[in-house]
Amino acid sequence: MVDFSLSPEAESLRDMARKFARTEMAPHAAECDRTPRFPEEIYRKAHELGLMNLNVPTELGGSGLSLFEQCLLVEELAYACGGMTTSIIANCLALEPLLLGGTEEQKQRFLAPFCASYHLASFCLTEPSGGSDAGALRTRARADGQGYVLDGEKCFITNAPHASLYTVFASLDPALRHKGICAFVVPRDAEGVTTGKDEEKMGHRASSTSTVRFDSVRVPASDRLGAEGDGFGLAMRTLDQTRTPIGALATGIAQAALDHAAAYALKRESFGKPIAQHQAIQIKLANMAQQVHASRLLTWHAAWTIDHGARGTLESSIAKCFASDAALHVADEAVQTFGGYGYMKEYPVEKLLRDAKLTQIYEGANEIQRTVIARELLRGYS
Amino acid sequence: MEIVVAVKPVPEAEARLRASADGSGLETDGVKFVLAGYDESAIEQALLLKEAHPPSTVQVLSLGPAARCEEVLRAALALGCDRATLVEAAPSGPLADPMGVARGLAAALRGKKFDLLLVGKQAGDDEEGVVGSALAQLLGVGYAGFVTDLRFDAASGHFRFRRTVERGTELWEAPVPLLVGLQQAWNDPRTAKLPAILRSRKQPIERFDAASALEAAARSLGAAFALPAPRTGAKLLDYRSPQEAAEKLVRALREEAKVFP
Ligand SMILES: Cc1cc2nc3c(=O)[nH]c(=O)nc-3n(C[C@H](O)[C@H](O)[C@H](O)COP(=O)(O)OP(=O)(O)OC[C@H]3O[C@@H](n4cnc5c(N)ncnc54)[C@H](O)[C@@H]3O)c2cc1C
Numbered sequence: 331m332v333d334f335s336l337s338p339e340a341e342s343l344r345d346m347a348r349k350f351a352r353t354e355m356a357p358h359a360a361e362c363d364r365t366p367r368f369p370e371e372i373y374r375k376a377h378e379l380g381l382m383n384l385n386v387p388t389e390l391g392g393s394g395l396s397l398f399e400q401c402l403l404v405e406e407l408a409y410a411c412g413g414m415t416t417s418i419i420a421n422c423l424a425l426e427p428l429l430l431g432g433t434e435e436q437k438q439r440f441l442a443p444f445c446a447s448y449h450l451a452s453f454c455l456t457e458p459s460g461g462s463d464a465g466a467l468r469t470r471a472r473a474d475g476q477g478y479v480l481d482g483e484k485c486f487i488t489n490a491p492h493a494s495l496y497t498v499f500a501s502l503d504p505a506l507r508h509k510g511i512c513a514f515v516v517p518r519d520a521e522g523v524t525t526g527k528d529e530e531k532m533g534h535r536a537s538s539t540s541t542v543r544f545d546s547v548r549v550p551a552s553d554r555l556g557a558e559g560d561g562f563g564l565a566m567r568t569l570d571q572t573r574t575p576i577g578a579l580a581t582g583i584a585q586a587a588l589d590h591a592a593a594y595a596l597k598r599e600s601f602g603k604p605i606a607q608h609q610a611i612q613i614k615l616a617n618m619a620q621q622v623h624a625s626r627l628l629t630w631h632a633a634w635t636i637d638h639g640a641r642g643t644l645e646s647s648i649a650k651c652f653a654s655d656a657a658l659h660v661a662d663e664a665v666q667t668f669g670g671y672g673y674m675k676e677y678p679v680e681k682l683l684r685d686a687k688l689t690q691i692y693e694g695a696n697e698i699q700r701t702v703i704a705r706e707l708l709r710g711y712s
Numbered sequence: 713m714e715i716v717v718a719v720k721p722v723p724e725a726e727a728r729l730r731a732s733a734d735g736s737g738l739e740t741d742g743v744k745f746v747l748a749g750y751d752e753s754a755i756e757q758a759l760l761l762k763e764a765h766p767p768s769t770v771q772v773l774s775l776g777p778a779a780r781c782e783e784v785l786r787a788a789l790a791l792g793c794d795r796a797t798l799v800e801a802a803p804s805g806p807l808a809d810p811m812g813v814a815r816g817l818a819a820a821l822r823g824k825k826f827d828l829l830l831v832g833k834q835a836g837d838d839e840e841g842v843v844g845s846a847l848a849q850l851l852g853v854g855y856a857g858f859v860t861d862l863r864f865d866a867a868s869g870h871f872r873f874r875r876t877v878e879r880g881t882e883l884w885e886a887p888v889p890l891l892v893g894l895q896q897a898w899n900d901p902r903t904a905k906l907p908a909i910l911r912s913r914k915q916p917i918e919r920f921d922a923a924s925a926l927e928a929a930a931r932s933l934g935a936a937f938a939l940p941a942p943r944t945g946a947k948l949l950d951y952r953s954p955q956e957a958a959e960k961l962v963r964a965l966r967e968e969a970k971v972f973p
Contacts (some may be wrong), residue, residue: 339913342786345907380906393906597948676952 334630338437339404343395347403350381351410359411363681366535368416368492368528376418377448382408385429385571387475391445392425397571398633402577402624405626406423408582412685413534414517417450417581420427420488420537422575423693424451426568427497429514429578431555440515442598444495451495454542457563461486462698464499464565465508469544471500473558478514478630480544481521486692490540491525496520498544499561504556522547533684544656573693574636577649580657580689585655587664587682588618594668614667618660625653644706651699654689661686713768714826716846717757717786718751718817720839721745721780729939737937747787752901756892757862759792759902765864768943771826775799775816775922780954782917790904790912797918799945801926812926814846819925826889828864828871832899833857833893844893854886857893 350538354372361554362369364441376382386392387438396418407415407482444451457467469482482499490496495517502510514521526541556564592615595606605611632645661683663671672679715735723729723738724746732739746754762768772788774781778800785796799820800815802910821829829851848855862873871890875882876886904912947964949959965971 338783338786339910342790342909342913343906346904346906350903377904378905380908388907392911395906 334627336402336604340399343399344402344406344663346379347381349407350376350379350627351406355410355414355620356406358415358537360678362411362536362681363413363533364675366533367415368493368538369536372414373417373450374448377584379407382418382448383421383425384419386425386441386445387429390441392441396633396637397574397639398630400575401629401633404575404578404584405582405629408579408581409586410691412579412583412682412688413536415582416534416688417489417537419572419579420453421449421451422570423572424453424493424495426571427453427555427564430567430571431513431560431564432515436515436553436555437606440495442461442625448494449492450489451497452460452487452490452493452542453568454496454498456484456486458483458485462695465511465562466504467499467501467511468504469500470504470532471502471512471514471549475503477550478512478554480514480516480536480547481493482544484542484544485526486529486539487525487542488537488539488588490526490542491538494641496523496575497543497544497555499565506559509559510561510670511565512558513555513561513564514549515550515555516544520547520549525551533681534688541650544619557648567641569694570641570646571636572645573650573699574629574642574690576693577625577646577653579631580653580686581622581625581629583682583686583689584618584622584653584657584660587679587686588615588622588660589669589681590679591618591664594671596671611667614641621660623658625649627655628652644703647699647702647706650689651696651703654696655684657686657689658683713765713828714832715761715768715828716773716821716826717754717758717770717788717830718749718773718843719747719755719784720798720832720835720837720843721750721774721776722835728961731939735833735936735938745783746855747784748832748835748837749896749901750834751784751895753896753899754830754832755788755791755793755895755930756901760899761828761862761864765866769794771797772794773797773799773817773820775801775813777802779899785917786912786915787904789915790909794881795918796915797816797920798817799920799922800838801922802956809894810840811840811846812851813930814843815925816922817847817936818850819922820920821847821854829853830889830890831891831893833859833895841893844891848891851891855893856884856886858895859892860895862892862894897902901946915918925962939958 354375358369372402381597383392388394404419405417455464459468460466471480483553487689498516499511500590509550520546526542529539536702595605595611628649632642632649635643635645664679665683668677724744727743730739736776760866762770770793772785772793774785785798789796799816801816827963831844844857845855858875858877859873860876862871864871870885870887872885949960951960
């Protein structure tokens with residue numbers, strides 16, 4: 331039997347994340363967006379409370395949550411600030427290749443000390459020459475008998491300037507395409523690792539994004555995840571796990587936009603009545619509510635599917651793609667509901683629009699999600 | 713040290729409250745019950761003492777309908793309390809009567825050894841502030857209310873604490889066992905960590921049957937209940953800067969309310 335009600339356990343997790351989001355994150359969201367500022371004190375507190383390494387098993391010092399539970403939390407956090415949420419959940423993305431492809435020894439060696447105190451990690455896949463076509467990446471890993479030497483540059487890497495650990499995807503030989511890619515764990519203090527300047531971004535400005543360069547960086551073979559050539563598969567399996575929480579993040583932004591719009595519509599008057607009594611605004615709000623609700627249910631379903639052991643590529647792509655498109659649309663309609671005030675930085679909705687936009691781009695642009703959805707879909711017909 | 717904290721589930725601050733159809737009290741259907749701020753401060757005080765004086769245990773006690781009490785008891789366990797005891801009582805009847813609540817709690821505690829019993833100085837919802845002193849009377853232990861900053865001096869076996877009242881701050885000393893009603897928000901109650909929340913869902917909750925004590929207890933019962941009538945006449949000012957707020961406020965006071973020329 332399907333059951334859409336939350337267990338008391340899930341409810342208490344959600345309540346805790348809600349409280350953290352509204353008391354610790356929300357009061358600083360506008361300031362961190364405007365300045366922009368990377369609020370490390372908030373990220374430290376998130377770590378302390380167990381809101382950071384959600385997908386890492388408790389034995390290794392993480393919170394050991396199911397994907398469904400992760401989604402519940404992420405939606406609550408994103409309701410307060412999308413950018414902070416991106417930085418808080420970046421560890422889940424960066425550590426997932428280790429969880430999926432690491433040996434017991436590697437997990438103990440890297441994850442246990444990492445999770446024990448506040449640390450950030452970054453997932454280094456995208457390169458200046460392309461992100462969507464991950465099989466074409468150019469960062470090289472040359473085997474030299476004792477290990478590997480990495481050379482190349484990654485870009486748009488979340489938390490890179492503040493991270494102490496990187497999971498890096500590099501190619502033994504670009505001619506091998508997907509089959510030549512390996513995944514490595516590289517500490518920030520390895521010789522030859524440098525990060526670029528903090529990018530000036532449209533949204534998610536409480537998060538930090540930069541390039542990472544690898545200049546003749548030596549990596550021992552014991553720090554490679556999986557076998558040579560396993561890297562591409564590991565990256566894809568990682569994204570299968572982490573795509574769904576992006577749907578939840580988008581849902582949180584959309585819910586915030588809807589709540590702001592509805593509250594404003596009840597109090598703003600035109601032509602002698604609250605604008606919420608004009609049918610055009612009612613239809614707008616009704617459509618926004620449908621999109622938020624559908625986003626949440628698609629996200630829940632994808633998480634549930636994966637928690638039940640399926641790979642969930644189709645479900646998670648649908649959830650991420652739908653929820654991110656919905657978030658942009660709902661935030662846009664919220665700005666419209668606010669009229670001129672919606673366009674002003676003193677009001678919270680224009681930030682939501684800027685923050686929503688990213689969810690269509692990162693963790694696989696929506697064009698790629700649609701390609702994946704179509705491929706998975708057509709498989710069932712051929 | 714053996715510390716006991718008695719907590720009351722109260723409707724969460726954001727809850728939309730309505731009177732029940734029969735007018736006997738609050739409509740509680742769909743209302744979420746949580747720890748009140750006073751009780752959070754009391755739990756924080758208990759945990760600070762526990763940490764300062766090992767080995768100590770903190771037992772948390774709640775009287776009321778099982779589902780509500782269980783939620784706040786689990787919240788207390790997640791914060792770091794060691795044991796939780798539920799004293800079950802129906803939502804109406806003795807619950808409406810603070811003496812009844814005190815008798816139920818006293819029955820659960822009678823004969824048990826404790827050094828300190830903490831309560832909020834008043835409940836977070838009806839703010840009656842009776843249970844603490846009544847409980848002290850029933851158990852025959854000393855009582856102090858409006859307390860902040862409670863410490864234990866192991867050498868003398870005395871508690872030292874402050875009472876901040878209108879005329880100033882009093883410093884007190886009292887021997888164990890002691891019952892204390894705590895001020896709200898003078899300490900900074902911790903937030904439960906996520907793994908502790910998950911663990912708390914699996915921890916056992918002891919039950920105490922106080923039926924006979926509760927039956928004997930019902931003395932006064934609420935007769936009717938109504939929410940205050942919505943007030944009218946308030947004017948909300950929209951503003952985007954403190955300057956604009958001040959200007960609009962002055963204009964409204966001068967031109968509309970005519971408070972000054
Ligand atoms: C704020 C931010 C944070 C990020 N964080 C990280 C991170 O932590 N780690 C990381 O590795 N990456 C990160 N990224 C990178 C992100 O995942 C990529 O930007 C994204 O995958 C798209 O890659 P691209 O920018 O190179 O665009 P391109 O791949 O150049 O694509 C450009 C456009 O063409 C479309 N397109 C490309 N190929 C096809 C196709 N076959 N069919 C149809 N359309 C296509 C794309 O959808 C897109 O619209 C981040 C990006 C941003 C903006």
